[in-house]
Amino acid sequence: MRLEENGYLLRIFIGEADKHEGKLLYEWLVIQARQAGLAGATVLRGIMGFGPSSRIQTSKILMLSEDMPVVVEIVDSKENLEEFLARVENAIVEGLVTLEKATVRLYRGRPRE
């Protein structure tokens, strides 16, 4: 797989429990990224957060909440990321999406299976 040097980083901040068509939204987004042939994706899980729906989520005993934040991160060309966002954005009912410049300095893999 190729990845040009002038990369961008797409970050999708949603709730871990958010759903889309019966599936977990973050899993659906990663699978969509894979099917779209994007260069990759990484999902980070947070321990606390709040967003436009204005509620503080935390897993501390006092305020038990299962909906921890997750961030789906995808590095690819700006063009590919904009195309992908146009395709999936209706599934993101609540949350935040940002786009940042990120120069790609290395991108290597070993094909498996």
Add this chain to the structure above:
Amino acid sequence: MRLEENGYLLRIFIGEADKHEGKLLYEWLVIQARQAGLAGATVLRGIMGFGPSSRIQTSKILMLSEDMPVVVEIVDSKENLEEFLARVENAIVEGLVTLEKATVRLYRGRPRE
């Protein structure tokens, strides 16, 4: 809540166990962000780290340490983030704070409760 397109990402790297006025610093920062009316916040917990206090923190059995790194991430306008930083920076006794450009492509919520 509104969030302009020309967004910035503030990242505050501190220790999970760091305290401020008897509270966990990262929790205090998120609550301050909420009270300041910022667009949101996400806390990520790391598994290893070192910083200006020059000690490698890790949870591996050989070097057990409870003070894992956390990163408090806030996306908002540059103006709001600078104002927020001026308000909280004295509470950050040790750590790192960075500010990056991050274009906001989507910001949606469903008001609850």
Add this chain to the structure above:
Amino acid sequence: MRLEENGYLLRIFIGEADKHEGKLLYEWLVIQARQAGLAGATVLRGIMGFGPSSRIQTSKILMLSEDMPVVVEIVDSKENLEEFLARVENAIVEGLVTLEKATVRLYRGRPRE
């Protein structure tokens, strides 16, 4: 330790289980960063990911995999990060490395031990 305002953020995306000379690669990278006198490092562990080796990693019961993604993040000057990358990049057999601009707004420590 000093850190100039014109900082950059290096992010190394690899597998948690990736090895280098018998050690875990992410641990080796953090130790190398420390020995090189870099300003710090933070390792974040993800819950799902795929990359150039084109396999979706997840810890869900259906597709059990131990190789979760990790991201090693280092903030320092562009010069120091480029020098560090030249030194360690041969150890990164598969994965992604990005470099982003990140203005340093605060960097404080309390020397210990």
